[in-house]
Amino acid sequence: MTQQKRYKKVAVLMGGPSAEREVSLRSGAAALRGLLDSGYDAEAVDVHGREFKLPPGTEAVFIALHGAFGEDGGVQSVLDQMGIPYTGSGAEASQVAMDKVLTKAAFDRHGIPSPAYRILHRGDAFSFPLPAVVKPSGQGSSIGVHLLRSPDDIEAALADAFRYDDTVLVETYIDGRELTVGVIDRHPLPVVEIAAPGGWYGYTAKYTPGQTQYHCPAAISEAVRDEAWRISLAVFDALGCEGVGRVDFRLQADGSLFVLELNSIPGLTETSLLPKAAAQAGIPFPELCHRLMQTARYGAGRGGGHGSL
Numbered sequence: 001m002t003q004q005k006r007y008k009k010v011a012v013l014m015g016g017p018s019a020e021r022e023v024s025l026r027s028g029a030a031a032l033r034g035l036l037d038s039g040y041d042a043e044a045v046d047v048h049g050r051e052f053k054l055p056p057g058t059e060a061v062f063i064a065l066h067g068a069f070g071e072d073g074g075v076q077s078v079l080d081q082m083g084i085p086y087t088g089s090g091a092e093a094s095q096v097a098m099d100k101v102l103t104k105a106a107f108d109r110h111g112i113p114s115p116a117y118r119i120l121h122r123g124d125a126f127s128f129p130l131p132a133v134v135k136p137s138g139q140g141s142s143i144g145v146h147l148l149r150s151p152d153d154i155e156a157a158l159a160d161a162f163r164y165d166d167t168v169l170v171e172t173y174i175d176g177r178e179l180t181v182g183v184i185d186r187h188p189l190p191v192v193e194i195a196a197p198g199g200w201y202g203y204t205a206k207y208t209p210g211q212t213q214y215h216c217p218a219a220i221s222e223a224v225r226d227e228a229w230r231i232s233l234a235v236f237d238a239l240g241c242e243g244v245g246r247v248d249f250r251l252q253a254d255g256s257l258f259v260l261e262l263n264s265i266p267g268l269t270e271t272s273l274l275p276k277a278a279a280q281a282g283i284p285f286p287e288l289c290h291r292l293m294q295t296a297r298y299g300a301g302r303g304g305g306h307g308s309l
Contacts, residue, residue, distance in 0.1 A: 005039070005040065005290070005293070005294070006060070006293070006294055006296070007040075007059040007060035007085070007293060007296060008040065008041055008059060009040075009041045009055075009057045009058055009059045010035060010040050010041070010042050010043075010058065010059060010060050010061065010062055010293060010296075011042070011043055011044075011045050011054050011055055011058045011060075011061050011062070012028050012031050012032045012035065012042055012043070012044050012045065012061075012062045012064055013028070013045050013047050013052070013061055013062070013063050013064060013065050013070070013075060014027065014028020014029065014031075014032075014044060014045070014046060014047065014064045014065065015028065015046040015047050015048065015065070016047045016048075016065040016066070016067065016068070016069050016070050016075075017047070017048065017049050017050065017068065017069055018065075018066065018067030018068035018069060018070065019067055019068075019143050019164065020066035020067035020070075020143065021067075023066055023267060023269065024064055024065050024066040024067070024070065025046070026267075026268075026269040026270075027064040027066065027267050027268040027269055027272070028044060028064035028065075028268075029044070030268045030269060030270075030275075030285070031062050031064045031268050031289055032044050034268075034285050034286045034288065034289030034290075035062065035286075035289045035290070035293065037285075037286035037289075038286040038287070038289055038290040038293075040290075040293065042062070043055045043058075047065060047069070047075075050069055050074060050078075052078075054082075054084065058084065059084075059085070060084065060085040060086065060087075060293065060296040061079055061084055061085070061086040061087070061296070062086075062087050062289070062292065062293055062296070063075060063076075063086050063087050063088050063265055064265070064268065065265065066265055066267065067143075068138065070265060071094055071097070071098045071263075071264050071265050072094060072095050072098040072099070072138060073090075073091035073092060073093075073094040073095035073098070074091075076088075076089070076090055076091035076094050077091040079298055080298050083298065084298060085296040085297050085298045086296055086297075086298055087243055087244065087292050087293065087295060087296045088242075088243045088244055088245075088264055088265055088295075089239075089240070089241040089242050089243060089245070089264045090240070090242070090298075092240060093239055093240035093241045093242070093264070094241075094264050096239050096240065097239045097241055097245070097261075097262050097263075097264040098138055098264065099137055099138055100135055100136075100137045100138070100169045100261065101119055101137050101167060101169060103239065103261060103262070104117055104169065106238045106239055107235075107238060107259065109238070110234065110237070110238035112231065112234060112235055112238055112259050113231070113256070113257060113258050113259060114171075114258055114259045114260070115133075115171040115172040115173075115174050115250075115258050115260070116171065116172045117169055117170060117171035117172070118169075118170045118171075119137075119167060119168075119169060119170075120158070120167070120168045120169075120170055121166065121167055121168075122162055122166055126154050126158065126170070128170045129172070130148050130149060130150065130151070130173075131147065131148060131149050131172075131173035131175075132147075132148045132170050132171065132172060132173055133145065133146070133147055133148070133170070133171050133172075133173050134146045134148060134157045134158060134161045134168055134169070134170055135161065135168065135169045135170075135171070136161045136162070136163075136164040136165035136167075136168055136169075137165045137167040137168060137169055138164070138165050138167075142201070143164060144160055144161045144163060144164040144165070145161070146160065146161065147173060148173075174250035174252060174258045175250075175252070176250045176251045176252040176253060177193055177218075177250070177251040178193065178194040178195075178196065178201055178248070178249070178250060178251075179191050179192065179193055179194070179218055179220070179228060179248075179249040179250075179251050179257075180192050180194060180246055180247065180248045180249065180273050180277075181228050181229060181232040181246065181247045181249070181277075182244075182245075182246045182266060182273065182274040182277040182278065183232055183233070183236060183244065183245050183246070183247065184243075184244050184278075184288075184291055184292065184295070185242075185243065185244075185291070185294075185295050186233060186236070186242075188228075188229040188232050188233065189274070189277035189278055189280070189281050190216055190217040190218075190277050190280040190281055191216070191217055191218040191220060191225050191228050191229075191277075192214055192215065192216040192217075192218060192273050192276055192277050193214070193215040193216070193218035193219065193220070194212060194213075194214060194273070195212065195213040195214070195215065196211070196212045197211060197212065212271070214273065214276055216276050216277055216279075216280045217280055220251070221255075223255075224251065224255055224257070227257060228247075228249060228257060231247070231249075231257060231259060232247040235247050235259055235262050236262070239262055241262060241264055242295070242297075243292070243295040243296075243297075244264075244265075244266065244274070244292050244295065245262050245263060245264050245266065246262070246263045246266040246273060246274055247259060247261075247262050247263075248260040248261055248262075248263070268289075274288070275288060
């Protein structure tokens with residue numbers, strides 16, 4: 001790769017202490033290979049807790065930590081204190097994007113279309129029209145997430161969701177197609193449609209090769225595509241995110257789009273969606289890793305110039 005690099009010696013943080021550790025290790029291993037293929041002096045750091053050491057001479061960090069500590073602002077705060085640039089959003093924006101309750105509040109303030117919802121705490125009575133989706137407030141990768149179609153589903157689903165968080169989000173299930181838009185440095189990538197078995201894109205469907213079909217670019221009109229792109233950037237602005245992210249949608253038959261969430265550290269595994277969209281845009285995986293590395297910054301006022309895809 002001949003492009004000039006802002007950083008040469010980089011560390012890839014992977015693993016982490018969350019329930020998404022195994023997925024993170026896969027994302028991190030893929031990112032490491034991509035960076036090495038791009039000509040970086042890259043080294044893996046397997047993070048087991050909230051303390052870690054960077055290799056001597058590390059100039060910047062590629063964060064491939066999913067879930068708690070990786071996406072909730074924890075590792076970003078540590079790196080800010082170190083004065084080390086890193087990929088993805090800053091600490092505050094990461095915390096908001098990871099917390100589904102804070103995300104919903106931001107969507108409400110900024111007029112982002114998203115499903116109707118209710119917040120539940122332990123011991124609260126369940127009173128919400130079905131079908132609905134139950135989500136732990138601070139988890140990702142569909143861990144603890146359940147689709148409730150019948151009253152018989154409620155008790156077990158809530159018990160599982162509360163295993164992962166003291167606060168649970170219940171939101172209206174939007175019947176329709178599932179779409180996702182990856183964004184790199186404010187440039188939306190081609191829209192991906194997710195065709196999961198039974199229409200439910202849960203943990204198994206996400207991480208088992210062959211379980212789910214992906215269509216990229218999605219077979220949607222230019223108007224829907226452009227609206228999905230517009231809303232994706234509005235979501236970034238509403239949450240204060242930057243660098244990279246992936247915005248998930250449901251598309252109803254009438255063309256209405258509803259935002260489910262923003263993933264501030266999208267997966268980079270063999271089944272992950274950001275690499276698929278980048279490839280469709282003509283960006284091979286090593287180039288994708290390079291472009292993400294170029295966005296690395298730290299601290300308050302992390303924004304910089306927006307490069308071109």
